[in-house]
Amino acid sequence: MFTHAISASAVAGTSIWQSMFGFEIPATEKIVRTLGVYLGLAIIMRLAGKRQLAQLNSFDLIVMLLLSNVVQNAVIGPDNSLTGGLLGAVVLVGFNAALERISTSSKRATRIFEGTPTTLVSDGRIVEKQVRRTGLRDPEVVSALRHQGASAVRDVRKAMLEPGGSISVELNREAENATYGELRQAVLDLQRHLDERLSVLELSVLERRDGGALGGDGVPG
Secondary structure, three states, X not given: OHHHHHHHHHHHHHHHHHHHHOOOOOHHHHHHHHHHHHHHHHHHHHHHOOHHHHOOXXXXXXXXXXXXXXXXXHHHOOOOOHHHHHHHHXXXXXXXXXXXXXXXXXXXXXXXXXXXXXXXXXXXXXXXXXXXXXXXXXXXXXXXXXXXXXXXXXXXXXXXXXXXXXXXXXXXXXXXXXXXXXXXXXXXHXXXXXXXXXXXXXXXXXXXXXXXXXXXXXXXX
């Protein structure tokens, strides 16, 4: 009985190690599944447009939360092993890093993989056609502009929806907040101007004083 217990324990231990570290599907299939799901999601997000990354409403949030569960089985298949999960993680991280390097290798590659910026506001006016094409609404654009420091659309010279989903804003000169350096330079310029004016006034006062002390022919009285 003792021998039987030891044998059963050894079998159980072997079964645990096998379930944790043994592949339940071929490693090649795991890699293909992972890459297939990654590329599929990348294409879907690319076709969905930059709006999905820029602003998430409640419906978008529900989709994002359910998306991982929807594709989970497609990635892992019947394999629940620790080794299989780690292999999938390595493939995802490595493939993503490789694509990022490729996408930043040239302007053409960046345009293909990430797309191009979209002009949302130009010279203080919302470009309605572009906003509609990205799937955004005017209130969402206005809200994003306010977060970037613009009090109104008319204060914006240009606003772009970047490929990564962020919105970059270029304010009109009059609407820009002054930096510490600009304020310091303005104070120095004002101080120099006042010094010059004060010097002119002092010189004028001295000339008048000297003119009063001299006679009409320039000889002291």
